[in-house]
Amino acid sequence: MDPATRSDLPVEPRWFRFTAVDERTTLIEEPHVRDLLRANAWHRRGRDRDVLVDCGLGVAALAPLLRERFGRDPVLVITHAHLDRMGSAYEFDEVWAHPLEAVGDPAPGSLRGPVLAAQLGMDWVLPPMLLNARPDRGYDIDGYRVRPAKPTRDLTDGDVVDLGDHTLTVLHLPGHSPGSIALFDARDGTLFSGDVLYDDELLDNLPGSDPGQYARSLRRLRGLPVSRTLPGHGSSFDRPRLHRLIDDYLRHG
Template identity: 75%
Template sequence: MNADLPVAPQWFRLTELDERTTLIEEPHVRPLLRANAWHLRGRDRDLLVDCGLGVTALAPLLRKRFGREPLLVVTHAHLDHMGSAHEFRQVGAHPLERVGDPVPGSLLGPVLAAQMGLDAPLPPVLLTAVPHHGYDPGAYRVRPADGTHPLTDGDHVDLGEHTLTVLHLPGHSPGSIVLFDEHDGTLFSGDVIYDDVLLDSLPGGDPQQYAHSLRRLRSLPVRLTRPGHGSSFGRNRLHHLIDGYLACVTG
């Protein structure tokens, strides 16, 4: 299937943003599913926030690049954020997210649209290239993550010199979480907030919960948001996005 798609010379793109933060992207994925993963270098251990689609292996690349496997935190169990979770030995997620029994997902647009309840048509295939010869996008399925440990509101992820706080902010999905570094004001937001139309009508979404979560998020001293999709942004843009959503929900 889809043998006409070119083979990508390199599937992942890694961009070092500062001495401890690396952005991991899959540039050959179409925009709907093109998500960010964030690797944080720590003194005692590394952290990976989300892990992409799982089209091809990510964990071996990170072990080679950074010399050790990170703790993976999955912000929520949608396919573009947990696809590679089965590769990692340490996986944290909220108990309400189905990381151990995920929705199968699909790289075929019509199949995924039916799973997600989307009315708008999607492209036939949600990739613009394949990772290797013989890869069949139609055979893609999200695999369950084993040995997941629960992360709930107020938990902490300690990397040594930095500790991030887990916040449970449902609305996009029942168990959506973010990670907030109170030391420098950096927020790793998953799909709770990003610079685009916020989705609250996917299976498990809840506009009223979402509004409550965003009001809570607005009260935090966030300096920089590292979202699950698109570019990072500062405090003013964060407030603008939140206020825009709240205005629509409250009418």
């Protein structure tokens, strides 16, 4: 093994950062992951059930921290089966996803940029290492793989995730991937958008992407009464920003 795999990165045992967004919503980040794979996971508290929207890379264990912080295990909803969305999925008993996403047989992934680019068939120039720290001294960068998870419920368009005191509606919005979904709280206009929409360049050229479907999904999204978007990457944004991002893609995409 290359000694740099173990010794060149600093150790950061506090791998996750938790930020309360409101009384029921918590943002979960992995701050020591570099830009391409630095993703948001969202925990939404309900009266009868909690939901976790995506779960990060799986570099460090997430489920025990959620149990300690919130007192119970959430249902995990995977917006799509890319490594930054489902890396920790194997830790959870309840895993819900669209049936077109290969949750049970995911691509292996890598934490080395050139290896990941080759797996994706992309000519991207990525950093040699996609982490800037490691969770413990013995962590093996080259041993990283996305572990399969067993879906316990298929989610399709219009399905409802019932948390007891409020519900989230599943929106099937293909384009970034065949089974990409978002969750929408029609009561307060909150959208958990996954990678369907975020405030940066939208990726429609990955394996399984479809620009035509992406455009149709975004047109549908533009017509919904979304008040705030909690995206899979970057900062949250309001309805006017959502419209500008969609219009820019449709104009130039």
